[in-house]
Amino acid sequence: MADERRPKQCSLVLPTESMKVMAESVGVGQLQEECCVALSEEVSYRIKEIAQDALKFMHHGKRRKLTTNDIDHALKLKNVEPLYGFQSQEFIPFRFASGGGRELHFYEEKEVDLSDIINTPLPRVPLDVSLKAHWLSIEGVQPAIPENPPPVSKEQQKVESTEPLKAVKPGQEEEGPVQGKGQGVTSAESKGKEKSISRLKPRSTHELSVEQQLYYKEITEACVGSCEAKRAEALQSIATDPGLYQMLPRFSTFISEGVRVNVVQNNLALLIYLMRMVKALMDNPTLYLEKYLHELIPAVVTCIVSKQLCLRPDMDNHWALRDFAARLMAQICKTFSTTNNNIQSRITKTFTKSLLDDKTQWTTRYGSIAGLAELGPDVSVIKTLILPRLSIEGARIKAVVEGPVISNIDKIGADHVQSLLLKHCASVIAKTRPLPDNVDQYRADYGYLGSMLCSHVVKARAQAALQAQQVNRTTLTITQPRPTLTLSQGVSTGSGPRTPNIIKVPSSLTLPVQTLVSTRPVTPAQPSPPATKYIVMSTSTAAATSPQVISLTSSRSSSPITSTAPSSTSTLQPLVKVEHTGQSVTTPGAGGSRTLQKYIVVSLPSAVSSEVKASSLSSPSTAVDSTVKADRTELPGASTHSSH
């Protein structure tokens, strides 16, 4: 290990160009090359010296991160005036940008508009230091309370489930007879016994303390009870509590049994609750569910493809549950599928089988299509498994929709399957099928659904084109982790359905409550609402912020309105500024001109200004067309899209 680190020790020296640049910055031009060399050596040495001193301050400050204050103190030791004005709490936002053959590291100093600062309400005063006591250990046993870390780390759980024979408890790197007393596991003697047989077959005990039993009871009751507030709290607890490892088998059984019973009783609400529990368990960063998938997967799949999930199939929205469960399934596959367990392929097979079966009900059909579509967010699954079936499915839908009315239920089912197919297939076709989009051609290829598919594809293409253009304009290569901000404008073409796109969501799923609202496409028959919904997700380095949904009703007034909506939770406070412009602007690439165009400027510390800078830098990608560029400079940030 030491040998690996060795090479780093060779003496690094700052490049002489830096010396030149610095000399120029203080007004010394034409520095001799020899001077540069001498200077850079001296400077490198001094910097190293200061860094070594600063390390001392870090150690005594009991920190792992070197801060600017440490450097200041180190300078003070050398009788050098500290560098004032560098107050970096978390990280120094040096960024790397490349383009035009140059590589740059720059420190972003954005211009601050004082009036903005004056007008924004004061941030909350940081909380004062406080003292909190808890039991780290009670007579050698660590209690499983939220203040303590989970007794078994996620990596450990993973190792345990994937390689059971190698499973070791934390701190038991080597076999030692004294091990295990402080490991937070129940009692010493049971541990000893376990130890002796563990070479043969791993057996983990999941004994629950009285508190844990109480907790389990409370949580499960709240999860399936009637009080929504309590449920939210309980789910939150499941999703975040680190001490649930011991209870995992119980939860898993609870869910599996719950689904079994409630499917028979067609209790839609309870099924939804149970699926939300699964979701919460999946979200818990301290749990590794692999060992319990044999119980969870059947439950989830049941919720996707079951013939009937509710008492009144014509009224209840069980489709949302299927969608939600399908996404859960996809998440499970993504997390746990390996070449050993083949979860993904097995699930795919199951779905395909029921899709191919002629006698399958509409509900099941919907579920399997949804499941398949979610499984492959990329092209392949839909392309290979669903597209070839389109004409057959189309015919089937046609038979129901245009044929004699057999039952309302079938009709609703067919409707849903149709919109589902359109939704998922359109984007895939748009990506794979060459232009032009001819309605007749589509009809020939895809049968009954062809014409509708065609219009969807056209829309999808338009949208993709628009996005690509905007992306082209504003992309900046940034190699440092930084707060990412993603914003998407629901660009819609005249009368088409508006779907607010969420380009980036912190976790890939949203709760069904939201699902019901947001992802269902609005049918074209409805008059498109004047309000556009923007969802601004800002992921800051600090605590996750809640998505901010800003709905704006466009007013007809021609004067620009600027409104600021500081986010309530985030520490970074993105400012959202909406400007309404006159009628003159037309959206590029969109079909019809719209009366109003809204630009949203979301400024995070260090986000927007960089884009502006980047565009003024002569990077090759910005050379799109000058008019657009001019627009942009007037109204910066039509759509910002930055990734790290």
Added chain:
Amino acid sequence: MPTVCDTRSEMAAVQDAPVEADNEKEIKTETLNDAAGNHASAAGGVIPSPPVASTSSSGPAKAGGPGSEEQQTLMAVLQFLKKNNFVGAVDVLRREAGILEDSDESQGQELAASALGGAEAGDATCTLSRASSCTTSTPAVAAAPAKGGEDQPDVNVVLSAYSQQGDPALYQGYYSGLKKFVESVLDCHRAELSQLFYPLFVHMYLELVYNNHETEAKAFFEKFSGDQECYYQDDLRVLSGLTKKEHMKGNETLLDFRTSKFVLRISRDSYQLLKRHLQERQNNQIWNIIQEHLYIDIFDGMPRSKSQIDSMSGSLAGEAKREANKAKVFYGLLKEPEIDVPLDDEDEEGENEEGKPKKKKPKKDSMGSKSKKQDPNAPQQNRIPLPELKDSDKLDKIMYMKEATKRIRLGPESLPSICFYTFLNAYQGLTAVDFTDDSSLIAGGFADSTVRVWSVTPKKLRSVKSAADLNLIDKESDDVLERIMDEKSASESKILYGHSGPVYGVSFSPDRNYLLSCSEDGTVRLWSLQTFTCLVGYKGHNYPVWDTQFSPYGYYFISGGHDRVARLWATDHYQPLRMFAGHLADITCTQFHPNSNYVATGSADRTVRLWDILNGNCVRIFTGHKGPIHSLAFSPNGKYLASGATDGRVLLWDIGHGLMIGELKGHTDTVYSLKFSRDGEILASGSMDNTVRLWDSIKAFDDIETDDFTAATGHIHLPENSQELLLGTYMTKSTPVIHLHFTRRNLLLAAGAYNP
């Protein structure tokens, strides 16, 4: 005394008259002919002093013969003062020393202190100096100017020792020649001789750099730096940056290499082999380096094994000389003052005690023979004058004894419960924590220069009323002590403002009336916990003070910091009573011995030193850590010392024998806190790696067999039993453990700041 000598002064001598290379003992001139070489020569050049063996164990023995060395010392001081134009001080010194005629030693001591403080001479006298009967503390004088950038003129002198040069191109050849030789010797000698590589490497590199052979130096470094032991990484990193002669000025690490001789312990056989080899090859370059910069401590007996060597090496200046750890240390505990303990009736004794001390002796049995008989290893009761016990102290002692009877006996079968105090919203700013002995208060030092005190009992913190209000109260009333407190100010926590830099150390006085804090601003402050104001700012350290600690008996305290000097203070003196100089790098942590006669200091030079408060001597040097030491703990019986470092290892030391007796591996990051349980059965360690670990200290101390040989040579063979000794590991939730404390009933309290 010689161990604390500023060795820089030797260099002057070295330059003028290279040391006689005739014998292995390396007789060194330890005199204090400070400053420039010409002065040294004016004073008579090299004055051979007694061999190290006798001087280092000097202590009281030295008091007998003040002799010429004292004179020399005074001469040197005078010359130094003259050189620096301290005319007044010279006059005073002359006068008080009787114009150098009869140097009275106590006077000398005073003078030394005054010279160092640069202030009036009389002030240096204090409780301690009056009490101490012997020897000088002059070494401190020399060490004081060892720091800082201004006193660098003699650096050139120091460095000029490198001026004699060989052909730079041959250096690589010399080194690889030696390497080849070491590889060819018998296995049993190889490990010992390999110790030579690192110091030789460093000095050869520095010689190259000094003589402006930059490219050769670089090539030399690149070729051989990979061969060095991994625990020298940090120093190598410093060296790698140093490529120019100009850099050598003012580089402290470099000065350390240069001014202190690197100590190696080698068996006689191995040494003979080496000597023969070098003589055969006429390899003068290496021989010169060995003569000038290395101290080879030769012992008779079996060569040591690689693991034995590795366990002891790692410090900045090699191992401790064997002689350095030979002085007698009175590690026993002081006799407890006899306090009558009332019967266990819970309620009454408070009142009983105040009025009429009852003469009851039933407790004597439970306290055991300890309090009756004087421990043979204990120092004289009045060796260090200790403050008188106040009534309140006696009350507290009684409380302590009562609590002690309820103490849980810990052991591998009964582990302590741990209560963790988490500092929330500290924003990475918590730098130091301390608990009072009765666990009623917590103090935290913060990077924002504040000190905060919390009460962890329901009793709130109250300050005394203002002077005007105090005039109003009835002084005759029974509850006057209650009345003087200002109820309005009662709160759970108080903030103490005063420092102007991060607070790196806090320490409560045993009587809970005072709090000490030390800071980056170079001061140590004493705070009153009655008024919650600053009482004194002790100035002396010019650089950040890393740690401070109250004596277990109060009154005295120790501080240590970046200036490499530990200072002993008394709360009622604004100047230090003792200065302990000798560490080669920052003093990072300090700890009082339970009997208050000794202090231990841990340093960034990777050594622990034990100092005698009475005479300022360094009585123990413990080497073996591979990183800066950040925590120290004495066992309650005073026999053992535990130290934890950035390398995550905890080492155990036997103070009486001066031996390493254990190594506890398990932590993966800096050990910031160590504490023995009240009866010493369990050692708790807290670390940056977010864990508290418990170790079986009884077993660790029992397992070691100290036969005469190991005791004599100090070549201990450590058992690899960390895993057996580890009783428990308790992870916190991203909270580094900064402080540990056992309550009087053996409940373990831990503290740290939550760093999400």
